[in-house]
Amino acid sequence: MSHVYRLIISCPDQVGIVAEVASLIAQHGGTIVEANHHTDSAKGWFFMRHEILASSLKNGVEAFQADFAQLAEQFEMQWQLNDSAKPKKIALFASKESHCLADLLYRWHEQDLPGEIVCVIANHPDLEEMAKWYQVPFHYVPVTPENKPQAFAEAEALVQQYAADVIVLARYMQILPPQMCADFAGRVINIHHSFLPSFVGAKPYHQAYERGVKLIGATCHYVTEVLDAGPIIEQDVIRVSHAHTVEDLKRLGRDVEKTVLARGLRHHLEDRVLIHGNKTVVFSV
Amino acid sequence: MSHVYRLIISCPDQVGIVAEVASLIAQHGGTIVEANHHTDSAKGWFFMRHEILASSLKNGVEAFQADFAQLAEQFEMQWQLNDSAKPKKIALFASKESHCLADLLYRWHEQDLPGEIVCVIANHPDLEEMAKWYQVPFHYVPVTPENKPQAFAEAEALVQQYAADVIVLARYMQILPPQMCADFAGRVINIHHSFLPSFVGAKPYHQAYERGVKLIGATCHYVTEVLDAGPIIEQDVIRVSHAHTVEDLKRLGRDVEKTVLARGLRHHLEDRVLIHGNKTVVFSV
Amino acid sequence: MSHVYRLIISCPDQVGIVAEVASLIAQHGGTIVEANHHTDSAKGWFFMRHEILASSLKNGVEAFQADFAQLAEQFEMQWQLNDSAKPKKIALFASKESHCLADLLYRWHEQDLPGEIVCVIANHPDLEEMAKWYQVPFHYVPVTPENKPQAFAEAEALVQQYAADVIVLARYMQILPPQMCADFAGRVINIHHSFLPSFVGAKPYHQAYERGVKLIGATCHYVTEVLDAGPIIEQDVIRVSHAHTVEDLKRLGRDVEKTVLARGLRHHLEDRVLIHGNKTVVFSV
Amino acid sequence: MSHVYRLIISCPDQVGIVAEVASLIAQHGGTIVEANHHTDSAKGWFFMRHEILASSLKNGVEAFQADFAQLAEQFEMQWQLNDSAKPKKIALFASKESHCLADLLYRWHEQDLPGEIVCVIANHPDLEEMAKWYQVPFHYVPVTPENKPQAFAEAEALVQQYAADVIVLARYMQILPPQMCADFAGRVINIHHSFLPSFVGAKPYHQAYERGVKLIGATCHYVTEVLDAGPIIEQDVIRVSHAHTVEDLKRLGRDVEKTVLARGLRHHLEDRVLIHGNKTVVFSV
Secondary structure (H helix, E strand, C coil): CCCEEEEEEEEECCCCHHHHHHHHHHHCCCCEEEEEEEEECCCCEEEEEEEEEHHHCCCHHHHHHHHHHHHHHHCCCEEEEEECCCCEEEEEEECCCCHHHHHHHHHHHCCCCCEEEEEEEECCCCCHHHHHHCCCCEEECCCCCCCHHHHHHHHHHHHHHCCCCEEEECCCCCCCCHHHHHHCCCCEEEEECCCCCCCCCCCHHHHHHHHCCCEEEEEEEECCCCCCCCCEEEEEEEECCCCCCHHHHHHHHHHHHHHHHHHHHHHHHCCCEEEECCEEEECCC | CCCEEEEEEEEECCCCHHHHHHHHHHHCCCCEEEEEEEEECCCCEEEEEEEEEHHHCCCHHHHHHHHHHHHHHHCCCEEEEEECCCCEEEEEEECCCCHHHHHHHHHHHCCCCCEEEEEEEECCCCCHHHHHHCCCCEEECCCCCCCHHHHHHHHHHHHHHCCCCEEEECCCCCCCCHHHHHHCCCCEEEEECCCCCCCCCCCHHHHHHHHCCCEEEEEEEECCCCCCCCCEEEEEEEECCCCCCHHHHHHHHHHHHHHHHHHHHHHHHCCCEEEECCEEEECCC | CCCEEEEEEEEECCCCHHHHHHHHHHHCCCCEEEEEEEEECCCCEEEEEEEEEHHHCCCHHHHHHHHHHHHHHHCCCEEEEEECCCCEEEEEEECCCCHHHHHHHHHHHCCCCCEEEEEEEECCCCCHHHHHHCCCCEEECCCCCCCHHHHHHHHHHHHHHCCCCEEEECCCCCCCCHHHHHHCCCCEEEEECCCCCCCCCCCHHHHHHHHCCCEEEEEEEECCCCCCCCCEEEEEEEECCCCCCHHHHHHHHHHHHHHHHHHHHHHHHCCCEEEECCEEEECCC | CCCEEEEEEEEECCCCHHHHHHHHHHHCCCCEEEEEEEEECCCCEEEEEEEEEHHHCCCHHHHHHHHHHHHHHHCCCEEEEEECCCCEEEEEEECCCCHHHHHHHHHHHCCCCCEEEEEEEECCCCCHHHHHHCCCCEEECCCCCCCHHHHHHHHHHHHHHCCCCEEEECCCCCCCCHHHHHHCCCCEEEEECCCCCCCCCCCHHHHHHHHCCCEEEEEEEECCCCCCCCCEEEEEEEECCCCCCHHHHHHHHHHHHHHHHHHHHHHHHCCCEEEECCEEEECCC
């Protein structure tokens, strides 16, 4: 993968944005490797993502950044300029079920995940050996009805300590306190084991079995205060039939869950996801 | 397609059912073209479907039927013995949108639908020309807030007059009265333009757009008194993105709706769907 | 759908193209509704598509076009500026099988196809009634081993007479002569009833059945001199099993064929497909 | 999972087979948990699979087996009666790429694979650590152009020593000698990284990239003497676009490969796959 800067922009829509941005990039000699735009006509909002070859910026990235800041002010842009050479740091939150954790650790180990897993924080000790094999620090932070505030304070302190950029709830099965949701807004990713908004909350496979649906699914979304209601990043489904028990649904669903989480997380790590209100723009390849 | 009898059974599960049924079929010389079983262990219920080559029943179908009736009583079976040479008669209920109606009429015209479309009943006159080209009687039965009881009485009378076996709500957009749901229990098939149980009720594509889902779907189900909550026969989805407007979702969804309805209806027409409680067993090929 | 101009560009890649194009559009007050870029790094080639709101070009489209022509020369661009208000004219070539023809005629009738069907040319008379209902001129041009050159000359004359922009082989089942492929390069679209490059040539469903594949598919591609080997626009598949006969594969395949053809054609009609060598760039939404 | 016996039958088709088999099972008190039939009308061949609850056979499995052997002779059946309590033993053959190996080891570790992995045999030492973590014996058997016969003799000896029932080529990248294919006919499973019969042989992702296909796939099949031409068990595909490089295709393909291999192997381990000629009957749930 080439060394690039990722320029992510969202702002009120108006004529000339693309031209101004493209001209500035060109003035700095920037080679655009990938470019995506989206206009939300209904809301009058504009979204843009560029990958600029790092080596092509003839005066360096700081000079570009300084010039861009002026442009951004003019167009009231929310923006980021991220360096692909500084991959985002990931804190994995887990419980007892290993499939999502194992999948992400494996992908990272194979250099197939464009981020860095810095720690595993789990409310059960079961998955310690797995984390160890991948040489990732494992922290056992049990959560009980009594110790919730302290437990989450401890977890949050660990996240700060590891300077994690993103928290991934890899089937963590605990509800984060509202304050933590607010503190890490847009930086906590969950995998829910249903095709949301169907089957919110507990035991979605049981709910799916009872309803007799012919497809089951999984949803990767940002966590907000409202349970299973945050902006959706990615979803997928798999066909099932009357012949499948709840156990079968769980087994088949695990493959969907881990794939959907890995895809959604990948999008986030590559700065392809722009949140606007309760929805996402995903500039996937 | 060979001329077959379709033997459909559901009953409390016990040892020996398969043997008794298979022995009786064999005694009558019956060639089994297709056979499916399902045991719902949780509910202790057994489901079975056989296709028996008509020409192979050496003493004729009445003799077989008489013998089978005794067996059925012994095992407390709910059962049907349907003749593939007597395809089910279909009454299509439509409104203004033509895609599901056009699709079913076309499939029938191409002898690709194992049933017979006997009439179209619509609450708007728009689709009359289309029905005419396929030489299917078209009845315009307007429904207003004032005339509901009379309108549905008229529609039901037409269904009786045409001796229709199944009513298909091909985007009919009207809610059938509870009595009619009860009278035709298990014989009214609807296509709902969402992946149920998500987005029940009106304007599901608007709901999907607002929620920002990454897949939209359609659900073919039997109609019951409770809106969009009957036993599901078939579902499917299609991928969408932030770039799609509500109009795009509608356009993409139309293809899913008509395909899902055609598949679900086909299963029903071939006696592949067994209803049990609020769920279905679908013995699809 | 808004009235837009579609600016389609492909050229050798170099720094500054995006900026120059965007600046020119901005100078003319152009509102960009949609924009897509692609760089083929391996071949050093650049591809771009813009949709520009027609009403936003303050000096009119001719002025923009004149200015753009200079830019295009400088960057050695192949380019088109197409008007969405002048939909492409489509000549449908058909044989006996109706599913693709019926599907496209229906979509056009429902104003769901962003083009204009101007005629049907068929080597069998069977589908005349269908074309008539949609009020599309039908021309019966039989093709025999003896009359091939004259038959295709007649067909080509009809295409010219109707000023068709694109020829769609809707299960036409005849091989176009090389000269015709050359004359209409990039403007003849075929649907092949297999997942190419598997099962080239005749009877692909029989080939698929014999090979025992677990998925069957269809491929929409541009026609070139080499049979079933032209640039692929769109493909899709459907799951099958040992229980399906060749007739079942044909039946299931028909749904895939018509969907894939409709999607591929739609991309072409909206100027979303850029051909480069034997491959396509498809800027789909 | 309940303790069951799996009765697998294939034989020339004739009237009464189902009845005879079902009667015998009933005479022994056998509870049928799952039953599947298939008749290949074209070839006049019949296939059947039963799962019989072990505890329900009132005279034990040997008595049933003895009685069944007589029936089998009468109908010229090829048959097996397999005990779910004796899971098949699996020898995994690997090379350098880990994704299929890691996936199968993980599933086995999670008790999600209905078989027992007894050893890994690899022609490169790279994956030893991974096998060790799962406590599976790892054997490094290098293969060079010079030592092929000895290397495969050594591998085959290991397979015998571990009494493996099935060999899985988990991206092994070596072609087995014809004698080994014959010795283990129907017991060597390969994953090929294309949607066969497209892109046989080496570098299928490069071939797919060059051809410009819009879907890539993977195929799980039994190995025969003819390269990539054995009976297909399972296939699947994933959508790709012009924006994907060969490296992207490899990355996306890895997920399809491991999923398809795991599904195909699962079918084999549960005795759901019946080979007939160069095709399979797969009685999947």
